[in-house]
Amino acid sequence: MAAIKTAIPTRRFDAVIVGAGGSGMRASLQLAEAGLNVAVLSKVFPTRSHTVAAQGGIGASLGNMSEDDWYWHMFDTVKGSDYLGDQDAIEFMCREAPKVVYELEHFGMPFDRNPDGTIYQRPFGGHTANFGEKPVQRACAAADRTGHALLHTLYQRNVRARTHFFVEWMALDLIRDADGDVLGVVALEMETGECMILEAKTTIFATGGAGRIFAASTNAFINTGDGMGMAARAGLPLQDMEFWQFHPTGVAGAGVLITEGVRGEGGILINANGERFMERYAPTLKDLAPRDFVSRSMDQEIKEGRGVGPNKDHVLLDLRHIGADTIQKRLPSILEIGHKFANVDATKEPIPVVPTIHYQMGGIPTNINGQVVAPAGDGSQKVVNGLYAIGECACVSVHGANRLGTNSLLDLLVFGRAAGNHIISQNLRARSHKALPASGADFALDRLNRLETSTGSEKVQHVANDIRSSMQKHCGVFRTDALLQEGVREIMKLDERRKHVSFKDKSKVFNTARVEALELDNLIETAKATICSAVARKESRGAHAHSDFPNRDDENWMRHTLWFSEGNRLDYKPVVTKPLTVETFKPKARTF
Numbered sequence: 001m002a003a004i005k006t007a008i009p010t011r012r013f014d015a016v017i018v019g020a021g022g023s024g025m026r027a028s029l030q031l032a033e034a035g036l037n038v039a040v041l042s043k044v045f046p047t048r049s050h051t052v053a054a055q056g057g058i059g060a061s062l063g064n065m066s067e068d069d070w071y072w073h074m075f076d077t078v079k080g081s082d083y084l085g086d087q088d089a090i091e092f093m094c095r096e097a098p099k100v101v102y103e104l105e106h107f108g109m110p111f112d113r114n115p116d117g118t119i120y121q122r123p124f125g126g127h128t129a130n131f132g133e134k135p136v137q138r139a140c141a142a143a144d145r146t147g148h149a150l151l152h153t154l155y156q157r158n159v160r161a162r163t164h165f166f167v168e169w170m171a172l173d174l175i176r177d178a179d180g181d182v183l184g185v186v187a188l189e190m191e192t193g194e195c196m197i198l199e200a201k202t203t204i205f206a207t208g209g210a211g212r213i214f215a216a217s218t219n220a221f222i223n224t225g226d227g228m229g230m231a232a233r234a235g236l237p238l239q240d241m242e243f244w245q246f247h248p249t250g251v252a253g254a255g256v257l258i259t260e261g262v263r264g265e266g267g268i269l270i271n272a273n274g275e276r277f278m279e280r281y282a283p284t285l286k287d288l289a290p291r292d293f294v295s296r297s298m299d300q301e302i303k304e305g306r307g308v309g310p311n312k313d314h315v316l317l318d319l320r321h322i323g324a325d326t327i328q329k330r331l332p333s334i335l336e337i338g339h340k341f342a343n344v345d346a347t348k349e350p351i352p353v354v355p356t357i358h359y360q361m362g363g364i365p366t367n368i369n370g371q372v373v374a375p376a377g378d379g380s381q382k383v384v385n386g387l388y389a390i391g392e393c394a395c396v397s398v399h400g401a402n403r404l405g406t407n408s409l410l411d412l413l414v415f416g417r418a419a420g421n422h423i424i425s426q427n428l429r430a431r432s433h434k435a436l437p438a439s440g441a442d443f444a445l446d447r448l449n450r451l452e453t454s455t456g457s458e459k460v461q462h463v464a465n466d467i468r469s470s471m472q473k474h475c476g477v478f479r480t481d482a483l484l485q486e487g488v489r490e491i492m493k494l495d496e497r498r499k500h501v502s503f504k505d506k507s508k509v510f511n512t513a514r515v516e517a518l519e520l521d522n523l524i525e526t527a528k529a530t531i532c533s534a535v536a537r538k539e540s541r542g543a544h545a546h547s548d549f550p551n552r553d554d555e556n557w558m559r560h561t562l563w564f565s566e567g568n569r570l571d572y573k574p575v576v577t578k579p580l581t582v583e584t585f586k587p588k589a590r591t592f
Helices: 022-033 070-080 087-107 146-160 226-233 291-303 324-330 332-342 407-425 442-453 460-474 481-498 509-536
Strands: 010-018 038-042 121-129 134-140 164-167 169-176 182-189 195-205 244-251 268-270 315-318 351-360 371-375 381-389 559-564 569-574
Touching: 010 022, 010 182, 022 038, 022 146, 022 407, 038 169, 038 195, 070 087, 070 121, 087 146, 087 407, 121 291, 146 407, 169 195, 169 226, 169 442, 169 509, 182 381, 182 442, 182 509, 195 226, 195 407, 195 442, 226 509, 244 291, 244 332, 291 315, 291 351, 324 332, 332 351, 381 407, 442 509, 460 481, 460 509, 481 509, 509 559, 509 569
Parallel strands: 010 038, 010 195, 038 164, 195 381
Antiparallel strands: 121 134, 169 182, 182 195, 244 351, 268 315, 315 351, 371 381, 559 569
């Protein structure tokens, strides 16, 4: 590849969206249908974005199976978050949920149906009626391929709306001016290695999560924390990054997700003795307790010697009693996953499962309009002009310390739509682009040149794999002070090693080595944010289970962590405990 010149081509749009998953395409649809000139960048073809892997459903209190209420959904979400979620944002999301599901239905999404034609809803972990009294069926699903159906529906609507897609492009870094306003991104075409400035009046990050910082993950290889990396390098904070959800049911040894919908349809977890052990840990909700709770219960069974297999390192998910017909109708993908990744026929034998990294609750801090916010210096928060973040890369915060199942797809839809509506209200078409600073692209191009010219001895894959191994070892289901301290030291050493990576094969098709080296810069920022935030939080809350501090400490730790890349600095801000219109849900012990 020829040396990169600072004069690179520029294209102008009203809005540039980085990421073509559920949130990115929901926002782009809103904007394109309003007549704005919209560009969407994606590292993969839009329908291969990681939203496609979502299986279980979208939470919404439609009440099609039995009585339900958005207020009960809000209670379940606040309690599920271990009271770290912001209650204004949670109320907004739960109130909007039925609206966005009915919108999707009108877009043509093929939901499963009841005999009367209404949308079928299945039970799901942590979903209850009347503030925890009994389970309720709230998950709107398309078999066990809900994300697949969602992504294809949104893509087709975007094509109709003439959204401009940049497929197999990677955003490198933000362009900001002297006022701190965001004016677009520098992007790389992955096939050719050529760079371009995509100038925008508004930039939206919808880049998804960063589950590839862990060795065992349900996440796709593209989930490398690109939005978080770009935000951190631009001096913006990352919020609540210590909270990572372990999904209870990843296929043992493979990490592939087995949806909670299996347990919603009646599947149960059993140990080596054939015992349904969740009855001991959560007498009311049993196998449908929230994910952090089920993951810790499984880990406890394994630690106490009741694990299955030669190494007693997993448990079993049994769905034989559900019946082959129901499995084939409601859970066809799970049948296929069982065959391909566990070599079992789920209609005849249980599937080996183990808790596996699945979802990040933290991300780039935003308000309920999707606008990125940062500390103003006087204790308040200020909006970063021209920058929005939505979906898993954002922290609004509706998930707090632990996400309730089905709220991920709901988050994408509600806040993708909300960001779109807020941008439309800004009357972008009538506004002109701000002038790009002469050096706007230099930071991204310097980073690329450093990789191109590096003579270091480190290999990208070796450093990336060591990050994953270290995070898996030091920042797992159960954490201790000693483990976390050691993890911080290792990750900082890996950050130094990252600065000396090089790749020899510069002619590689699709520049795979180059892209992986750029992704490594994002992985390390996310890993540092996670482990530095985790070592500082001296309590157990939600997915952050700290063996040295086993209790939740509302007096000292009912607050959001803010991590800054420069100097690994930590700051904090209060949790919003006042909802928009209803009474505050006061913290209580979480029992199920």
